[in-house]
Amino acid sequence: TSSTNYGHVYNPNAQKVSLANLDTFARRHIGPTPANVQEMLKTLGYSDLDEFLTSAIPNHVLIKRKLSVSPAQGYTESEMIEHLQKLAAKNKIVKSFIGKGYAGTKLPAVIQRNLLESPEWYTSYTPYQPEISQGRLESLLNFQTMVSSLTGLPMANASLLDEGTAAAEAMSLSFHNMKGKKKVYVIDTNLHPQTVNVLKSRAGNIGVEIVELPLSTEEGITELNKIIKTVCGGLVQYPGTDGSIHNFTKVGEILHSHKVLFAMACDILALTVLKPPSEFGADIALGTTQRFGVPFGYGGPHAAYFSTTMKYSRKIPGRIVGVSKDRLGQPALRLALQTREQHIKREKATSNICTAQALLANISANYAVYHGPAGLKNIASRVYGFTTLLAKYIGQTEHQVLNDKWFDTLTVKLSGVSADDILAQALSKYNINLFKVDESTVSLSLDETVETADLVNLIELFTGKQVTLEADTELPTIPEELIRTDEILTHEVFNTHHSETAMLRYLHLLQSKDLSLANSMIPLGSCTMKLNATVEMQTLSMPGFTQIHPFAPIDQAQGYKELISEFEKDLNDITGFDATTNMPNSGAQGEYTGLSLIREYHKSRGEYEARNICLIPVSAHGTNPASAAMCGLKVVPVKCLDDGSIDLVDLQEKAELHAANLCSIMITYPSTYGLFEPGIKKAIDLVHANGGLVYLDGANMNAQVGLTSPGDLGADVCHLNIHKTFALSHGGGGPGQAPVCVKEHLKPFLPGHTFNADVTKPDSIQAVNSAPYGSASVIPVSYSYIKMLGANALPYVSAVAMLNANYMVKKLQPYYSILFVGKSTPHCAHEFILDLREFKAQGIEAIDIAKRLQDYGFHAPTMSFPVAGTLMIEPTESENLAELDRFVESLIKIRSEIDAYINGDKSGMVLKNAPHSMQDVVATPQEEWEARGYTREQAAYPLPWLKNNKCWPTVSRLDDTYGDMNLICTCPTVEEIAGE
């Protein structure tokens, strides 16, 4: 790597024209031009990138090997699209009536184009800064309202990762609700198999025993009564995996009589027409909202939902949007009840979930907004009608429909033909996939996409008869005893935007309230908010990737197989590891998976029980201790020194003290302080020496690619947040995806999956997620990112990410203290911490600066993580010099506002009143305004370029206390808003 090479990568042969394509992706992805890079290096006192890198990264950390990602020069964007289309074409699009928790659905084109394909929606961050996030907060509130209305339970969160993990959260909530004293969790035998697997995975580590009982039968009830004293809760599925619909009131009663929780996994579409779980006494309802507009995607991403009665409102896992008010008393939305979350509660958190499925929750919520209650009921009734008509035809044959009630799923005992034969016929004659239950039983689940022609085909398949059905054939209606009688989705938002014009405007209005990467940099430390290139994101609209059922026969998914295996090869190369699993669908899930692998390793050596201690530096992200706790590990914190590095003495002491019980250490590298700690290898050696394995949290991988690697450092396992390092967009709070990479000795344990032989090995641990490759359809995004940069440019990405950060440090140092930089290492890595604690005594806090930055059109950096009272800034390589300068200029101007405040100048109040919403600036009466000590112009346009380009906050500073005290987590009624 050298600066001359950088010019080469940025634009190969810029000096001479050759056959090679000149318009490299690196040129488009990396913000600074070669000339900018030279300028920044000069500012830092270096003559080339090599000199800078060797100074910034400890010599024993910097690797010499070259990456082998091919093509080394990277694909051009058009080559990439062509290559992806070839891969997509290797996946076979089949009408999949497989069911098992995944249903065909139609994503309305207006939502596809204006939400899924809109960078304004997909590049935004989790709405931690509510004043510039009211659009997606409103949309997530709609999601919660939808879930609450459909399940009949008043409290819902803003999405979970998938149905399997949602079920695990229900189990965990039930278990902890009994303070861990009752160890049995009862589940019905009629759950989706993958849900059972994920439950077992999670249960094992915390010492819960899963007991499966046929809860729809007398025997099951008898068994339940026998063990009820040890039971912490129970879960049933509605409809069951075989399609049957049972009234589980009795189960609920038994559980309640022992004060433990009753949970139901429910089909979201069925709930629009069938009695809701609230009517059966459920305390928790959960499931997936996939079939509300989100395509299969070979398993994800989709948003799971989770709702409870009010009693458990403070125990719900995940993010919850709440209605509060702003500084000026206007209603305003925010993330509520954050004190439950892992970043605050750490190992005591209710769950480790962090990144969830915001983008997908928004799609599903808007699907409901667009169809409205009548539209959704129409869809559900049509699905029911088709299914029932088919059941009637099957009823006329020797085959037998095993379930006597159904919504969309029939389980059919075949007569005179094998399941394999029927599946083969369905595929070859009608291009339809069914599900094989056993050698003589199949099941099928109809969905929104079913057409008359499909029904005719299915009838022919089962009866051998060709029928003619007219479009106006009336369909059977849902029987009285099953039908839902209360009104659903009565809130105005679900009854307004039913024309495409209205929907377009609603989506546009929401989007216009939010700050995204389309506006300005989002310099969130630890989050790596880099460019999510269009070509990468286009893969999410390719039918060859989106239309594949996760449990389709593997030979129908050869494109995915090829892509994923190449992706894993590249990740192995980049991380210096030997094998990768793509099952975990968030960073926190990656951590859970990695730690589970470590535990399984110790188990294989008979040390499972003994080795139950996990060392975690105090600077670690809250998900680390939370994940460790979920794995049944005891967290022992390790101190950090004043220079930000791990206290190796403390580490050694604790490692040795706990040598017999040492399971692992979790380290982030570069550290969460943004440092290439020189002691990293020593730390790793110390843990190894005491029998522990090393988990490397890959959140900061963007500083490592091609320069060093977890494997080269000596770690045993790491996860990668591809929604950070590898350009998958953050989606306003998800989707994420976190491959876990391991050394050879952990490889045998990588998680298996009931429905996928490829990932399943003899010693595999249980599935950690519902689908074999997690949110498989986002993998092509990161795959393209890696393939377009290639081995040559990937290291420059990290180099420029670091250069950008250090350039900002240099520019800001005269105005602010920068934490740690210049102590154990002369430079920061790819992020740095602005220390604002010195102003606290004079009344200025980090939040004031964070909020004031919104008035400058910027998203605040990460606040008070990893150090309270600070802001952590990570620019990424995608920001160009001009944008870095604008951000620096803003912070410098704010510094003068801080001085004004400290000096008692009234104009300093601009920090306390920040951010200034448009309404505040425009509509505050002059008398009131005059009390402020600064002009409207100073409030809104503190720097001149803001007049031309500014993303405005739409509400004033949120009142968090009010919100937590007055919890409203569904769309407020007009009266509620007025009552505020």
Place this chain on the structure above:
Amino acid sequence: TSSTNYGHVYNPNAQKVSLANLDTFARRHIGPTPANVQEMLKTLGYSDLDEFLTSAIPNHVLIKRKLSVSPAQGYTESEMIEHLQKLAAKNKIVKSFIGKGYAGTKLPAVIQRNLLESPEWYTSYTPYQPEISQGRLESLLNFQTMVSSLTGLPMANASLLDEGTAAAEAMSLSFHNMKGKKKVYVIDTNLHPQTVNVLKSRAGNIGVEIVELPLSTEEGITELNKIIKTVCGGLVQYPGTDGSIHNFTKVGEILHSHKVLFAMACDILALTVLKPPSEFGADIALGTTQRFGVPFGYGGPHAAYFSTTMKYSRKIPGRIVGVSKDRLGQPALRLALQTREQHIKREKATSNICTAQALLANISANYAVYHGPAGLKNIASRVYGFTTLLAKYIGQTEHQVLNDKWFDTLTVKLSGVSADDILAQALSKYNINLFKVDESTVSLSLDETVETADLVNLIELFTGKQVTLEADTELPTIPEELIRTDEILTHEVFNTHHSETAMLRYLHLLQSKDLSLANSMIPLGSCTMKLNATVEMQTLSMPGFTQIHPFAPIDQAQGYKELISEFEKDLNDITGFDATTNMPNSGAQGEYTGLSLIREYHKSRGEYEARNICLIPVSAHGTNPASAAMCGLKVVPVKCLDDGSIDLVDLQEKAELHAANLCSIMITYPSTYGLFEPGIKKAIDLVHANGGLVYLDGANMNAQVGLTSPGDLGADVCHLNIHKTFALSHGGGGPGQAPVCVKEHLKPFLPGHTFNADVTKPDSIQAVNSAPYGSASVIPVSYSYIKMLGANALPYVSAVAMLNANYMVKKLQPYYSILFVGKSTPHCAHEFILDLREFKAQGIEAIDIAKRLQDYGFHAPTMSFPVAGTLMIEPTESENLAELDRFVESLIKIRSEIDAYINGDKSGMVLKNAPHSMQDVVATPQEEWEARGYTREQAAYPLPWLKNNKCWPTVSRLDDTYGDMNLICTCPTVEEIAGE
């Protein structure tokens, strides 16, 4: 048609669930729900739609026949996509090195997604309201700056329709510049054949004689000198259609010595590296910008460019963006020099062009912004290098490259093989199209998409040898004598946004300044700004439609053929005509074509010279007289009565007076006053009785579909603006497309095309546009619109469009006078005129209301057309009741502001200061503001819902006079802006 049926169409079987899909497109396209429709009917005093329609439309006008568009119930959106994909798949994607003015190009993904696929860009209207259009005005100014820089000529317009019509405009400008006294226009023999055809079409009608001379030869020069006295101007092509590059300085000198104009048609990519036309003394440069990012699209749409020296700045045809300033003295952009245009100058206009190619000009301009000067030169140099390398290899064979200089095109005389054989081989072995010049000659044009593999294939094709070429093979560079030496695209905007992040933000910034249908209704009378549904617009991104060269062999375009012929069938049905041509690519072009057909008809009867008078009601759109003039017709105006209808007495008088010379009448129906004139049939009969034919301007077709039709009324020909009636989006000023439909007697004359045998008949008139189907790739948009509504719902579209308009009339009548309604007909059709002339004496003008509407978040209605001092409002069927009510509420509130003004209340100044830009409201110092007599809140939030949802103007009211006096039509330098 009845209201019950409306419910049926809106959502068939809403009462019962059947096999038919319930989610009809009609439900999504039409704003009002059945309940809304009932409510509006009640407001108007009707009980059902039939009653309303029979009252609103004269009985003899309303037709009884049912449309036969199939499927009658319309495709659902997913059926449509499937059907379109099948059609697209019937077009064969071949790498087309055919050239002839169309080159392969790469549309950068960031521009595709954030401009071409963004409703914020494509649903906006021509920027006649500059305060809410600064984004696309800036982008079009960039286009002009780009054209000006690349051609070296200071004055450029904001696009023309295609290269052929641009050439015709050059001819026309040259001819009129000599006051029509010199009748010969000289063109080089080396022009693209279709350009020659379009020139001949236009020349014939105005009596210009086209003379083709080989102007690159001595003989040509000698011939030119012989006829020079009769010559009004000349046109050469650079590079020529055979690829050769000639220095035409001598031609320019000869023309200039006779004070006539020298025009050059130039390849835009070549100009980045070859000497510009300015260096050869050109007065006019023209061409297409297609290869700057806009795919083939089987012929269009693409933006043509046109630039001149300053001397002809006021004679340039088409729209021109100019830099001016706003009321507060800030620089601001607007459409300049409108007094030249057809809507003002009518038959004396410099051209009839109205809708142009704004969206495509914006794509090409942003392509240049993204690549920058160095990037563009790289692309051009690579194309040149590949071409030259190929020429070298061909030079080693018996084949002979006929042109001794080239940029991207080689014409090859074959030896030992026929052209047909080589074409067949290229296609079958390499999937490459070449161009057949004659039996033993082919030509080929390389482009941005050429890859090393293509070169290797082409070398093999011509030499039989397989060569191996390394990616770093250096390419031949452009010879000294051809190379451009001055700097290009030096303005900052072309040197800033080169990373995708920067480009995304720039596009987003521009877009955020503009009002589009994504914000609120755009109730422009005569413009039919209805929903452009996503599914319709998705066709513009389907490679099967976009990647087809317009002159590809017809068997490669079977999908287009099938689609277009079905489309024409449906249009024949809808218009009541017998045949349709899809060649004209704008309404004005449609008019020109229709009138040309009428003239050809008279010619076939020996009456061409005699019949040269065209009757046009005074209420006609300006393009009508302008088109008539271009056809060599004399315009005789026909009066209108006080009730808005045509004065049939005056018509009869004039028709009879001119009976011997009567060529035609041009009528708009419903009239431009928005009336279903009862006298229409009588008018038509009168003209027919006197030997004239009837041209029906279809701009108002949205009130007719399924209710009446031009054919049923008795007209002979009409054009349809599919960018109005049939949902093609307006694109901020284009693309348009205007099929012309005719009765049997005009069918033989429909325009032919050199490269398309399908459209060419023995008696065809010359091509009117460069491509056989005009902007072919937009046809699928309107095709989908028609097919998703089907015969059943199409009439409801017109019915609801009328209902919406009449509902607004009813609501507004207590506050404003509505012109004409209730006089000759009890109702308006689909639009109506708000008469504001009564306020003029008290100082309030239509423009004040128009500008004030922006403060309410709305686009102004059509201003002062067809009646000065009025606003014409057309809501379309896509607006729902809530939006109509918001608009009505705004106008009512404005009425109270008018009263305040008239009563001398200072707060009435809010109308004069409107619109209030954000900067005005935020940054105007309090002392200044206080003088205004109203608060900032009243300025910006006159109604409460604006606080939640408002599209802001970004500048204050434009100063038009200043702009016209200080003409700046390229990006101003920093100094120029400061100097303002």
